Amino acid sequence: MIEDKNQQRTQLSDLGEFGLIDHLTKNFKISHKSTVKSIGDDAAVLDFKNKKIVVTTDLLVEGVHFDLSYMPLKHLGYKAAIVNLSDVYAMNAKATQITVSIAVSNRFPLEALEDLYAGIETAAKIYNIDVVGGDTTSSTTGLLISVTAIGEIESNNEVYRDGAKSNDLLVVTGDLGAAYMGLQVLEREKEVYKVNPNSQPDLEGYSYIIERQLKPEARKDIIKLLKDLEVKPSSMIDISDGLSSEIMHLCKQSKVGCDLYEEKIPLDPQVISTCEEFNIDSTTVALNGGEDYELLFTISQDDYSKIKANPNFTVIGYMKEEQAGIHLVTRADTKIPIKAQGWKNFNA
Template identity: 70%
Template sequence: MIEDKNQQRTGLAALGEFGLIEHLTQNIEIKQPSTLTGIGDDAAILDFKDKKVVISTDLLIEGVHFDLGYMPLKHLGYKAVVVNLSDIAAMNATPTQITVSIAVSNRFPVEALDELYDGIKLAAKGYNVDIVGGDTTSSQKGMILSITAIGEADAEDLAYRNGAGDGDLLVVTGDVGAAYMGLQVLEREKQVFQVNPNNQPDLDGYSYLIERQLKPEARTDVKAILKGLEIAPTSMIDVSDGLSSEIMHLCRLSGVGCNLYEEKIPVDPQLINTCEEFNIDITTVAINGGEDYELLFTIKQDDYDKIKGNPNFTIIGHLTQQSEGTHLITRANTKIPLKSRGWNALSNDEA
């Protein structure tokens, strides 16, 4: 990336911690009725009346979860919010508030954190969630982001990972695999740039894949769509660690097996073209890629007629008795064991 060497740089020390927090959080508006007080006191006060409260938190570490070589700070802020809202959506709940904590080294000026917060605020506005608190502190090296998301739901609407039953249909939103291939394209262009800094990346033809990697969206719309169809999901999880890994989570926690059909797995045409260019197997990417932030859920067979043909959803398989195990049914109608090769953050590698 070519950097503007003449851009304004205000050292963090010039504002101090409280000044920095005030600077970053100015003009934040409160929209949610459940937010009684937000930023400005020792703690936020929330009131959810008779709703159930859903909470999730995530840690993003530079060099492990993101690379600022090709991840713009505004995109990072946006994505950091989205990945947490996705966890709330995966409980079939509605996100309402977030807190944002940042640790940064002195290599980041105030202007860099302004960019990061522009992305955070954009996501909060787009998903109608309030920013109600957080913290800033120093880091010896790089950037660490921690976002906590809070949501609400009626008790009867909540969907867990352990509610699926034998015979239930396996459904996924959107398409899968694109975010992983977007990462492969960005990594390739980064290596080309390192060899020849004058060589500008050619990203034409990869726009969808790169957007799925740098600016994913949380499927907070699914709860209302399912309610409109009068479908209550029996279990639900978000596809952040790879489709096969998430299916196996649902099966293990629900005490069931499954048959996943290769020909049913939804993929984007851009993914197919890029996998062929990289000489990578499409199905391997689709089931193991991760970071898609789509929702994977199960429904009763009785709900089939309500969901068939809906453009938001694809039925990709069905659940079986646990004794039958978890399997991928290939296009050639071969039954092979489904393996979990999703992302494992603790090993910084594929598991």
């Protein structure tokens, strides 16, 4: 919301495609033995010896997944990496490489793309991944980022969505709904700015929920923690679309039902207070908000003692027979069926 009219601008057409890729990726270091050949050939070459590899891909579209009026490009680059790494961790795997493709219109100068790549580089450093390839092209309108993440997994360590059993405990990491409420605050400030461009955004008291929206983290730490605790989940998924959607994926693919306890859903105090301020139900936000990038998994009740004392984990329900259905057990002890949300992106 703050525009610097004097910023340096280098036209992308001055560099050419190959000059641009070279320029943007010149600082990227390789740190994995499995990366045999990186950026600069027709393809990257990876050598995983006897390990299995996992591959996942996500597309982020301007105007659908992000709004550059409050999303700094550096954060966007970071987030584009994170959302894919989160999918790798949700397989109980170690993330090792990513490829990054961008389509970008002429309105972006080189300096904007440098910011974007600086965010990708930061994520690569923090999460210890190699950037091994990509594609850079022009678009007729906005910015679009496609990231593919690759990871490795020891045999028999992979955790799918289809392994949950009746009576397994449903566990979530961290807390839910903060990214969505952060977005609500940012959208509100954008509207204020539109009316009065001289206003300064008032974001005090919202730092946690705004950071969860603008600079989310993927739960690499949880994969290590589960290993240390000797817990192998029976099923696992990351929370990108919202708790209810992810529970439905686990239930559908595992052919089980579920009781989710409203009172157990972990919420940060800032989420609760912001929900009150916006007059939104916090349970609805946790169920449908999305973009939390926490991990949702099921474990055998035998493993409960291993996780119960750990502040990273909250048991929020348990799995049932398929015919029991999928329900939210409310604080008033009534049962409400959890249903699929429409696909909001296509209803716009």
